[in-house]
Amino acid sequence: MDLISGIGDQIYEARADIKLIHSNMDKEENRQIISWLSGTDYESIHADYRKRKMSGTGGWITNSTEFLEWLQGDKQTLFCSGRPGAGKTIITTTVIDWLEEKMLHKDTGDIGIAHIYFNYKRHGEETAEAVIANLLGQLSRRLSSMPGSVRNLYEQDAKGKKPKIEQYLEALSSVAAFYAKVFILIDALDECHPGERRQFLTEIFNFQTKGGANLFVTSRDIPDINAHFKESLKIEISGKEEDLRKYMEGSLPDLPRILSQKPELWEQIQRKTLKAADGIFLLVTLRFEYLRNLVTENEILEVLKKDPGTGSDSVYHEAYNQIMTRIQGQHKHSFSRARSLLSWLTGSKRQLTTQELRHALAVQVGRSQFDKKDIPDLGRLVSFCYGLVAFDEDSDIVRLVHYTAQDYLMENQSEWLPNMETEIAESCVTYLSYNIFGTGACDTRDAFDGRLRSNPLYEYASANWGYHVNAAAIGGAEIETKDKYGRTPLLWATENGDKTMVELLLAAKAEIETKNSEGLTALSLATRGGYKAIVQLLLQAGAAGTVAVAATAEATGERNSKVN
Structure with a gap:
């Protein structure tokens, strides 16, 4: 009997171990599913904004009649519009935190909360489909177990059949049914790409009708957007004097002591x-960031003399002018570093990660390999920008303080960032020319992922170098820069079979007969690569065809028929 009892205990313990293993496997798979759905990390973005919010500000929104009606109703939409920089994002942050604190702990059943912070720099990432999938991931993450409808989508994608947006919406409705109430908060709708915005609004309103979610939306006052919210509850967002004074009083310890x-x-x-x-x-925060760096009473009085009027774009323009003048007045090395950072943040085709940005700023044109000792102290560089750049080390986000800063810098690029596209183009081409990439394409996905981890700028540079080279050429910049292999952008594009970029560079009058370190022209490289369409383009542009083709054929053992 003792033997039987002992065996029984062992079986019981084994079953417990198996259950634990299965539980851990389920948790790991759940994490993978959420990661697959999530894309943009809006939790980190929210944490960044929360840190920038001055304690005690924004509370008026949750006491407003419109908010309380929205909160208590079903299928309600609260639309909050306001001028650029009025504080719409901080209000969204305030509402999310209030819902998290007040509603999740009430005895009102399970409450689902999901949020999106749109950003003009993430147009390529924030498609209607990606945003719906992200909302699905956020709501699924809050449940005790992964819903079968979500797991099915994940397994479908793993088999190579990408789910359609209708399937994501169907799953979103099924997940919402697990909650007593769902709140979805959308900030900066105006920064979503217009085409994606129309589809997103159509789908999210359909979901609201079926699932009963309450929507909170902020945007600039734009007629095309306003038309979607005619029947919604509305609040106009504006910085309340009480909040502005709280911000100013809270900032006093960081300002010149003479003000105290x-x-x-x-x-x-x-x-x-x-x-x-x-x-x-925004104008208050810019003013105080500027004041923070002054040291004398006369400097402060000079700022007061330069106040523009109110109610026009000149207010923003003058605020940014003052800051850029101050940045320019630093030591030339500090100004150069600040300008490089501002160039990348303004000119990049998408929002860069901090690791991508660090590598971008560390590139030394003309070198054949990357040196980690060139990676700058990003926090120090941000301090050179006098408040124009926001950096949160915990959430690992670096960005321009507001999209109006982007508009200002683009409109005044010739004055403040005249070599922006050239610098970015040269950095991208230099990065791609490093010895480590000379081995060619990766054989496996794991090898490619490893390359991306070790060289974080590689993905951005390889996808966008052509755009920046073309933009630099259009701006009249030098497009004959050579890498260590003697390749100009035209030679690079030809060797890689990039027909579109070859067309753009030829239109920009790139030199056709330039040779690389092997003595090969663009036509020779196109012939060797078998790129017939590029060969035709080069011949039509006046490349020396007969000699180049014959020389290349002789050198590579290929026939002239390859280019016919």
Whole structure:
């Protein structure tokens, strides 16, 4: 009997171990599913904004009549519009935090909360389909177990059949049914690409009708967007004087000590700042970031003299002008570093990760390999930008402080960032020319992933170098820069079979007969690679065809028929 009892205990323990193994396997698979759905990490973005929010500000929104009606109703939409920089994103952050704190702990059944922060730099990532999938991931993550409808989509994708947006929406509705109430918060709808925005709104309103979710949406006041919210509850977002004063008082310890010592000067600063800002929170933060770096009373008084009027774009323009003038007035090395950072943040085709940005800023044109010792202290570089750049080390996000800063820098590129496209193009081409990439394409996915981890700028540079080279050429910049293999952008594009980029470079009058270190022209490379369409383009542009083709055929053992 003891033997039988012992065997029984062993079987029981084995079953417990098996259950634990299965539980851990399920948890790991759940994490993989959520990662597959998520894409953009909106939780980290939310954490970044939360840290920038001054304690005690924004509370008025949750006490408003419109908010309470939205909160208590079903299938309600609260549309919050406002001018650029009015504080819409901070209000969204405030509402998310309030819902997380108040609603999740109430005895009202399970509450689902999901949020999206649109950004003009993420157009390629924030498609309607990707955003719906992200919302699905956020709501699924809050459940105790992964719904079968979501798991089925994951398994379908693993088999090579990508789910359609209708399937994501169907799964979103089924997941929403697990909650007593669902709140979806969408910030900066105006920064979503117009085409994707139309589809997203159609789908999210259909989901709201079926699933009963409450929507909270912020946007600039744009007629095309407003038309979708005619029947919604509405609030106009504007910086309340009480909030602006709280922000200013909270910032006083970081400002020049003389402001604490001279109450009359401090009051003058607050009064004039409030008047100039006219309810625009961004202008107050820009003003105070600028003041933070002043050291004398006369410098502060000079700022007060330059106040523009209110209610026009000149307010933003003057604020950014003052900051850029201050940046330019630094030591030339600090100014150069600040300008490089601003160039990448302004000119990149998409939002860069901090690792991509660090590598981008470390590139030394003309070198054949990357040196980690060239990676700069990003926090230090951000300090050279006097508030134009926001950096949160915990959430690992670096960005321009507001999209109006992007607009200003693009409109005034010739003054402040004249070599932006050239610098980015040269950095991309240099990065791709490093010895480590001379081995050619990766044989396996694991090898490719390893290359990306070790060389984080590789993906961006390989996908966008041509765009920046072309933009630099259109701007009249030098497009004959050579890498260590003697390749110009035209030779690079030809060797890689990039027909579109060859067309753009030829249109920009790139030199056709330039030779690489092997003595081969673009036509020779196109012939060797078998790129018939590129050969025709080069011949039509006047490349020396007969000699080049014969020389290449002789050198490579290929026939002239390859180019016919």
